[in-house]
Amino acid sequence: MSEGVSGVVLAGGLGRRMGGVDKGLVMLDGEPLVAHVLARLAPQVDEILITANRNLERYRAFGHAVLEDRIAGFAGPLAGLHAGLCAASQALVLSVPCDVPALPGDLAARLMRGLRAAGAEAAVARAGGRLHPVFCLCRRDLRQRLETFMGGGGRRVQGWLETVDCAVVDFDEPRCFHNINTPADLPGS
Numbered sequence: 001m002s003e004g005v006s007g008v009v010l011a012g013g014l015g016r017r018m019g020g021v022d023k024g025l026v027m028l029d030g031e032p033l034v035a036h037v038l039a040r041l042a043p044q045v046d047e048i049l050i051t052a053n054r055n056l057e058r059y060r061a062f063g064h065a066v067l068e069d070r071i072a073g074f075a076g077p078l079a080g081l082h083a084g085l086c087a088a089s090q091a092l093v094l095s096v097p098c099d100v101p102a103l104p105g106d107l108a109a110r111l112m113r114g115l116r117a118a119g120a121e122a123a124v125a126r127a128g129g130r131l132h133p134v135f136c137l138c139r140r141d142l143r144q145r146l147e148t149f150m151g152g153g154g155r156r157v158q159g160w161l162e163t164v165d166c167a168v169v170d171f172d173e174p175r176c177f178h179n180i181n182t183p184a185d186l187p188g189s
Contacts, residue, residue: 006045006047008083009041010095012069012079023099046090051066081093081157091139097134104173108137120165122142124136126169127172136157
């Protein structure tokens with residue numbers, strides 16, 4: 001990849017469906033969910049940023065920069081993406097949630113191919129006929145447009161993506177996008 005990619009792990013949510021627990025720190029096979037995500041993401045990107053709004057020191061222990069949302073009030077994944085776009089050192093930013101331990105090992109490369117083939121500003125994953133907009137590769141220079149969208153009250157990732165030139169990239173492995181939203185989603189539950 002000629003353009004560098006900053007990976008942004010979105011770990012700033014409230015974890016409501018997980019009973020208010022910080023999902024990135026929920027244990028799976030002896031490690032926090034975020035550790036599984038970092039292990040799969042690290043070989044694919046040039047830098048990793050973690051967005052979190054609590055337990056900052058625990059996230060810093062993973063050895064990556066930790067960013068708090070710049071938009072107050074737990075405004076969702078878009079606020080985390082915004083923080084990542086503000087801090088990224090690379091021209092492209094790949095966002096992934098902290099609760100998808102089996103994310104594809106070729107996610108960045110495939111989204112990059114889709115983005116380039118379409119001449120798009122962003123690319124998102126689709127698997128099993130379902131769009132996964134939080135798995136988004138976008139140009140860092142979309143930051144201002146994201147700020148404008150959120151300033152107007154927009155909070156849905158898919159809603160924002162409808163305002164930019166976005167390619168959709170199909171993946172054949174829906175299980176790679178399975179997220180751990182509730183305690184029942186954990187294996188063995």
